Amino acid sequence: MSKSASHSKDKNWWRQATVYQIYPRSFADSNGDGIGDLKGVTSRIPYLQKLNLDAVWLSPFYPSALADGGYDVADYRDVDPRLGTLADFDELLAELHKVGIRIFVDIVPNHSSNLHVWFKEAIDAKPGSAARNRYIFRDGKGVNGELPPTDWVSHFAPSAWTHESAMGGKHNQWYMHWFAPEQPDFNWNNREVEDEFLTTLKFWADRGVDGFRIDVAHALKKDLSEPLRSLPVFEDLEQRGNKGKGVLADRNELFQIYKEWRKLFNQYDPPRVAVAEANVHPDRVPLYASAKTLGQSFDFRFIDTPFEASSYKENVQDALKVAEKNKSSCTWALSNHDQIRHATKMGLNPAVNRKAWMLSNGTSHPLDMASGTQNALAATLFILALPGSTYVYQGEELGLHEVTDIPENQIQDPQYLRNNKIEKGRDGCRVPLPWKKTGSSFGFGTGGAHLPQPQWFADYSVEAQESDAQSSLGTYRQALALRKKLVTEEKIKWHKTKDVSVLHFSRPNGWHCITNFRAISYPMPKGKVLISSHPLQDGKIPAGTTVWFKK
Numbered sequence: 001m002s003k004s005a006s007h008s009k010d011k012n013w014w015r016q017a018t019v020y021q022i023y024p025r026s027f028a029d030s031n032g033d034g035i036g037d038l039k040g041v042t043s044r045i046p047y048l049q050k051l052n053l054d055a056v057w058l059s060p061f062y063p064s065a066l067a068d069g070g071y072d073v074a075d076y077r078d079v080d081p082r083l084g085t086l087a088d089f090d091e092l093l094a095e096l097h098k099v100g101i102r103i104f105v106d107i108v109p110n111h112s113s114n115l116h117v118w119f120k121e122a123i124d125a126k127p128g129s130a131a132r133n134r135y136i137f138r139d140g141k142g143v144n145g146e147l148p149p150t151d152w153v154s155h156f157a158p159s160a161w162t163h164e165s166a167m168g169g170k171h172n173q174w175y176m177h178w179f180a181p182e183q184p185d186f187n188w189n190n191r192e193v194e195d196e197f198l199t200t201l202k203f204w205a206d207r208g209v210d211g212f213r214i215d216v217a218h219a220l221k222k223d224l225s226e227p228l229r230s231l232p233v234f235e236d237l238e239q240r241g242n243k244g245k246g247v248l249a250d251r252n253e254l255f256q257i258y259k260e261w262r263k264l265f266n267q268y269d270p271p272r273v274a275v276a277e278a279n280v281h282p283d284r285v286p287l288y289a290s291a292k293t294l295g296q297s298f299d300f301r302f303i304d305t306p307f308e309a310s311s312y313k314e315n316v317q318d319a320l321k322v323a324e325k326n327k328s329s330c331t332w333a334l335s336n337h338d339q340i341r342h343a344t345k346m347g348l349n350p351a352v353n354r355k356a357w358m359l360s361n362g363t364s365h366p367l368d369m370a371s372g373t374q375n376a377l378a379a380t381l382f383i384l385a386l387p388g389s390t391y392v393y394q395g396e397e398l399g400l401h402e403v404t405d406i407p408e409n410q411i412q413d414p415q416y417l418r419n420n421k422i423e424k425g426r427d428g429c430r431v432p433l434p435w436k437k438t439g440s441s442f443g444f445g446t447g448g449a450h451l452p453q454p455q456w457f458a459d460y461s462v463e464a465q466e467s468d469a470q471s472s473l474g475t476y477r478q479a480l481a482l483r484k485k486l487v488t489e490e491k492i493k494w495h496k497t498k499d500v501s502v503l504h505f506s507r508p509n510g511w512h513c514i515t516n517f518r519a520i521s522y523p524m525p526k527g528k529v530l531i532s533s534h535p536l537q538d539g540k541i542p543a544g545t546t547v548w549f550k551k
């Protein structure tokens with residue numbers, strides 16, 4: 001029996017899975033146009049297989065004008081012609097399933113692209129029409145409606161409102177967008193929108209998709225009662241701890257939507273799974289991650305935690321408590337397509353202001369690339385030993401660093417372009433992967449890369465690490481293979497150490513993990529070493545090293 005067949009009925013496969021995030025435009029380019037595509041992903045399945053993954057998550061590959069890297073979706077049930085066809089998607093899915101790798105797709109329900117057929121209809125329609133009621137259109141303030149309806153701010157532009165004339169509308173209304181103006185927010189108080197997304201979820205689930213990553217899952221429902229409430233401070237938009245009654249996010253009515261989605265997911269065998277991207281107060285996470293709603297929610301705590309023992313321990317204890325409460329499992333991540341690569345964060349002095357450093361093209365402070373990669377590997381082995389699922393972002397297995405010096409005229413990210421250039425943006429973690437030491441776009445494709453790759457990519461390429469078991473890639477491969485064998489009950493036990501910067505925990509089957517965050521060196525406890533993120537020195541664990549061992 002094939003691996004996929006033997007796994008296919010396991011309802012709990014997601015609880016301790018390793019999920020690899022692919023940003024399709026930057027993974028592998030099959031036709032030399034400089035843009036990664038679905039056939040490129042299919043061609044690299046042997047590579048994915050060697051990583052010993054349970055699933056891959058594909059960031060959006062739908063038709064899009066790329067106002068926000070594909071998170072501006074023009075058609076939820078098709079493939080961008082630059083990335084392939086639905087037939088290519090089906091082929092990719094079938095080939096992944098053949099080797100026992102499941103597949104998540106990204107669902108972007110808070111907003112569409114301005115090029116979505118519904119938004120085009122809405123812009124052409126009259127105020128008060130059914131077409132406009134699928135989005136959030138309002139009259140402006142001021143004598144002639146020349147001012148935005150509220151002071152809501154957007155993540156990527158100063159205002160969350162754009163006058164319809166900017167999109168060719170002939171009336172005098174404004175529409176709401178929490179992200180770029182090319183990403184109008186849907187009106188989730190309209191049943192038609194709910195039905196449309198159920199159709200989309202069913203479309204992909206029927207094709208065999210195993211799971212869904214839900215973009216901005218906390219923002220679908222808004223308080224749209226008149227008069228619209230004011231919300232001037234950007235930080236407040238995240239609605240931390242608003243008890244479900246905020247203006248723009250984390251409202252209690254959301255869970256009704258997700259309960260319906262869950263009913264749909266449970267009609268499949270095995271049930272389809274979902275993970276919420278919900279930037280909410282930890283107390284609210286169980287609502288998104290319950291078995292009655294989406295089932296899992298990303299835990300982003302580690303993304304901004306310095307590589308430091310006490311904060312790491314606190315994170316784990318907190319997350320385990322939350323997971324226990326909702327009977328879900330934890331979801332660990334160190335990187336994703338929105339964040340500075342974690343090897344880079346861990347090679348920078350933690351006191352450095354990263355925003356300013358990025359804006360200086362990485363020149364304002366030195367980056368220790370080698371220690372960044374070493375610490376990153378230690379952090380990875382630490383989280384891989386924990387119960388729960390782990391999300392790995394493409395390229396982190398290479399120990400890859402952020403590209404900090406993308407010239408201004410090649411920047412694609414609206415975070416930079418739309419937001420008064422106060423943040424460099426996220427292109428630096430989305431640069432096409434280096435597969436080879438030399439050649440056109442380091443083996444990404446035969447026709448260059450859509451974002452510039454630096455020379456140092458050669459040393460971080462797959463080819464440079466392929467046959468080196470001690471390399472970052474070699475360590476990921478071994479660790480992920482071991483993890484598959486070692487995974488056990490979802491419990492951990494902490495063990496005392498003689499240094500506050502060393503953490504030691506074990507799992508019920510005698511699998512131990514010890515991390516030396518920064519002590520000069522630490523005696524290796526008795527046991528059989530299974531893997532070490534960095535070589536032991538004279539039987540001791542050097543700083544920036546994680547060791548797995550068995551007693």
Ligand code: NOJ
Binds near residue numbers: 216277
């Ligand atoms: C979160 C996604 O991860 C990010 O890339 C995107 O810009 C926003 N949501 C808006 O869709």
Ligand code: CA
Binds near residue numbers: 031034
């Ligand atoms: Ca291509």
